[in-house]
Amino acid sequence: MTHRIYFDNSATTPVRKEVVDEIMPFLTELGGNPSSRHYEGRVVRTAVEAARAKVAAALNADPAEIYFNSCASEGNNTVLRGYMLGLGKNTKKNHIITTAVEHPSIFNTAAALEKEGFEVTYLPVDGKGNLNLDDLRKAIKENTGLISTMFVNNEIGNIYPVEEIGKIAREHNILFHVDAVQAVGKIPVDVKKIGCDFLTVSAHKFYGLKGVGSLFVKRGRVLKNLLTGGHQEKGKRPGTENVVGIIGMGKAIELAVAELDEEAKRVAALRDHLEQRVLAEIPYTRVVGDPSHRVPTLSNISFRFVEGEGILLKLDTEGIAVSTGSACSSSDLKASHVITALNGDPEEAHSSIRFSLGKHSTLEDVDYTVDTLKSTISLLRSFSPIYDEFVNSDKH
Amino acid sequence: MNYTEKVMDHFLHPRNVGKIENPNAIGKVGNPACGDIIEIFLRINPEGIIEDISFETFGCGAAIATSSMTTEMVKGKHIDEALKVTRDIVAEELGGLPAEKMHCSNLASEALHKAINEYKAKYGLK
Ligand SMILES: Cc1ncc(COP(=O)(O)O)c(C=O)c1O
Ligand code: FES
Numbered sequence: 416m417t418h419r420i421y422f423d424n425s426a427t428t429p430v431r432k433e434v435v436d437e438i439m440p441f442l443t444e445l446g447g448n449p450s451s452r453h454y455e456g457r458v459v460r461t462a463v464e465a466a467r468a469k470v471a472a473a474l475n476a477d478p479a480e481i482y483f484n485s486c487a488s489e490g491n492n493t494v495l496r497g498y499m500l501g502l503g504k505n506t507k508k509n510h511i512i513t514t515a516v517e518h519p520s521i522f523n524t525a526a527a528l529e530k531e532g533f534e535v536t537y538l539p540v541d542g543k544g545n546l547n548l549d550d551l552r553k554a555i556k557e558n559t560g561l562i563s564t565m566f567v568n569n570e571i572g573n574i575y576p577v578e579e580i581g582k583i584a585r586e587h588n589i590l591f592h593v594d595a596v597q598a599v600g601k602i603p604v605d606v607k608k609i610g611c612d613f614l615t616v617s618a619h620k621f622y623g624l625k626g627v628g629s630l631f632v633k634r635g636r637v638l639k640n641l642l643t644g645g646h647q648e649k650g651k652r653p654g655t656e657n658v659v660g661i662i663g664m665g666k667a668i669e670l671a672v673a674e675l676d677e678e679a680k681r682v683a684a685l686r687d688h689l690e691q692r693v694l695a696e697i698p699y700t701r702v703v704g705d706p707s708h709r710v711p712t713l714s715n716i717s718f719r720f721v722e723g724e725g726i727l728l729k730l731d732t733e734g735i736a737v738s739t740g741s742a743c744s745s746s747d748l749k750a751s752h753v754i755t756a757l758n759g760d761p762e763e764a765h766s767s768i769r770f771s772l773g774k775h776s777t778l779e780d781v782d783y784t785v786d787t788l789k790s791t792i793s794l795l796r797s798f799s800p801i802y803d804e805f806v807n808s809d810k811h
Numbered sequence: 812m813n814y815t816e817k818v819m820d821h822f823l824h825p826r827n828v829g830k831i832e833n834p835n836a837i838g839k840v841g842n843p844a845c846g847d848i849i850e851i852f853l854r855i856n857p858e859g860i861i862e863d864i865s866f867e868t869f870g871c872g873a874a875i876a877t878s879s880m881t882t883e884m885v886k887g888k889h890i891d892e893a894l895k896v897t898r899d900i901v902a903e904e905l906g907g908l909p910a911e912k913m914h915c916s917n918l919a920s921e922a923l924h925k926a927i928n929e930y931k932a933k934y935g936l937k
Binding site for chain 1: 814819822823825828829830839845846847848849850866867868869870871872874875911914915
């Protein structure tokens with residue numbers, strides 16, 4: 416295949432070369448089990464602990480507060496379900512507060528907890544996808560035990576005020592979990608500044624491997640295990656460690672944090688260029704989300720009168736990978752609950768395209784993409800019945 | 812399941828798009844499940860032959876491809892022949908569709924049937 420333009424870095428990122436180099440010896444020569452006391456085991460144990468120290472340093476946590484697991488979906492489940500299981504029959508704190516725009520690994524888990532008799536409040540967002548902290552204050556009740564919010568939204572890129580939320584949680588003695596999956600490598604993530612009790616991270620969003628994540632659990636906080644088994648991860652997460660995933664994650668997060676300032680500036684300039692050109696050169700387009708509280712890598716744009724899957728397919732054949740919140744491109748044919756939460760309009764979700772840039776994105780990629788979009792959108796509009804109706808009415 | 816080559820061909824090069832001149836039968840249907848809309852325009856001659864046909868579609872790749880395929884399959888046919896075209900036949904002609912996309916192929920044939928049935932009702936045809 417010739418040059419591909421990958422603008423789907425929020426879905427996952429390719430593994431970076433430095434990570435491949437770092438894990439290579441552990442794929443080829445160093446194959447011991449980190450729990451073994453012999454040399455083969457000890458070498459691997461040392462590398463796993465070095466990776467833990469790197470993850471901890473990146474998040475301003477203590478290495479003892481970092482638990483490796485299989486992904487952020489597991490991390491999010493561990494917090495919500497582990498919290499619930501820990502309460503046992505003592506159900507005085509069975510109210511959880513989360514938001515209407517969480518990733519399915521929170522959203523669907525919260526819904527599952529509701530079936531178990533828990534009470535869940537989903538905080539609404541405004542038309543730009545922002546939370547109102549007064550809604551949070553009003554939602555807090557006697558029996559509220561846990562607040563779980565994302566740091567950065569995966570579909571629109573909004574950054575949520577986790578420090579303020581953390582402060583409110585502490586004032587009310589409520590535990591606070593942050594899904595920081597989309598934040599690492601894009602904005603600083605500091606567990607002490609946020610003041611959270613739990614925080615989830617996933618390596619494949621910052622050029623590490625897929626299938627490895629880590630959960631920060633503040634010292635003194637306890638979550639009931641989801642799995643029973645061996646003593647790994649201090650008995651909190653049994654199973655022989657994903658050694659290469661963990662070692663790669665250490666390297667990836669170290670580099671992501673070291674490069675953050677410079678890379679954020681570079682990518683933001685590209686993203687802004689893309690957005691400005693699209694808005695100026697393609698009529699009936701609109702930014703979804705809040706441009707003033709957003710990560711530098713992401714732009715979500717709606718292209719009125721055309722359906723997102725069509726845009727995605729067309730761009731794909733022209734060598735460009737993007738994603739869409741359209742119902743038509745999801746296997747359950749449901750529009751994105753995130754974009755629908757913004758204004759209750761499934762039509763907007765239908766027409767929305769997410770461009771998520773990354774460290775490999777260039778100005779040439781952006782310009783080629785905008786040029787391709789211009790022809791794609793006008794072609795799809797040329798036979799869109801709702802566009803036809805719109806131009807032939809005198810509404811516009 | 813991914814789209815077949817034939818689906819992609821009809822999606823990338825849709826046949827019979829836009830609005831024909833002087834249509835005498837129009838069928839418009841929408842899918843409440845995902846909010847997609849298909850409109851089919853026909854010009855039927857006094858012998859009941861579909862002289863010309865076109866479509867406008869707001870929807871996914873499968874919706875566009877099935878619209879294109881449906882129009883191609885019935886162009887030049889008698890309306891009673893055209894009424895025999897169902898979603899399964901269109902899907903088969905396209906080499907199959909992903910399971911969750913089968914409802915899209917319904918839309919094009921529904922719009923076609925609606926247009927023809929209204930035309931027949933208007934002229935008192937059975
Ligand atoms: C905000 C957010 N949380 C959780 C996840 C789940 O991550 P994983 O794929 O590691 O389970 C994702 C991944 O898309 C995400 O964007
Ligand atoms: S038109 Fe919505 S899934 Fe095909």
